Amino acid sequence: MWFETHDQYTHPPESMIDPNWPIIPLSSQGKPCEKYGDGKWREPQFKPSIDPGLLKRFQYALHMMDTPLLCVDIDRHNNDGVATLADWRERFSAALPPTLATRSKSGRGYHLFYLKPDDLHRDVIGLSTRPGARPRESTGIDIRAWGLVAFCTRETERTIVTTTNGLTPVECPVWLAYLIRQNTTPPSRPAPSNTTGISPFRSGCPRDCASPVTEGQRNNEIHRWGFGLSFSYVDWADHIRHRGRISGLDDREIERMITSIKQKRQI
Secondary structure (H helix, E strand, C coil): CHHHCHHHCCECHHHHCCCCCCEEEECCCCCECHHHCCCHHHCHHHCCCCCHHHHHCCEEEEEHHHCCEEEEEECCCCCCHHHHHHHHHHHHCCCCCCCEEEECCCCCCEEEEEECCCCCCCCECCCCCCCCCCCCCCCCEEEECCCEEEEECCCCCCCCCCCECCCCCEECCHHHHHHHHHHHCCCCCCCCHHHCCCCCCCCCCCCCCCCCCCCCCHHHHHHHHHHHHCCCCCCHHHHHHHHHHHCCCCHHHHHHHHHHHHHHHCC
């Protein structure tokens, strides 16, 4: 994937940090220093505009709550988030567009920064396409819209120097924002489908909507395709009906397929 090309990370992290964002000094263990507890880091002196030396510490962090960004934290040393994204791209046609990115301080993961929609202000540990499932799906992908994202200025046996790819943050993809909302909604109180605020990726029919599927593959292929659409199109069921009919499925089969997707998605 685009963020795995390591030679793009050549810019210092100062280039992405607004000097008026508060900086949280971290200890050598990567935890907020005790003397900066109780929100003391929110005081004016803990902004790079006042104290540029904050960005020269061994480790420091951004509190994402105080920025207009959210971070997609892709882990590769516990569960493989890159493999998860590849699977979602294959099954749901869901891809992350190039944006501002850094490698994580361990050197094994990636942090991708997107502009944060106004209503997204909670972290998600283990972003899942099955948010109500138990046990929770292990995906290797976390969302930091509220908590800390660490930066490191020195290379050690366990850390690398944080550098960025220098890109400008882009809008959070529609499918990702929708999935975050689904994961931050308590399963006992699911968000009504008419309040998600999502819109289609493009006008008209999605990719493959007008491509009939041959007999013998129709049900499985259209079900897989339709399940992916349900994350990103308000009128996903209509597109399933369209493709199902031109593929020769009768209306009862199509409606059973739509019902199956709704049950899996709990919508």
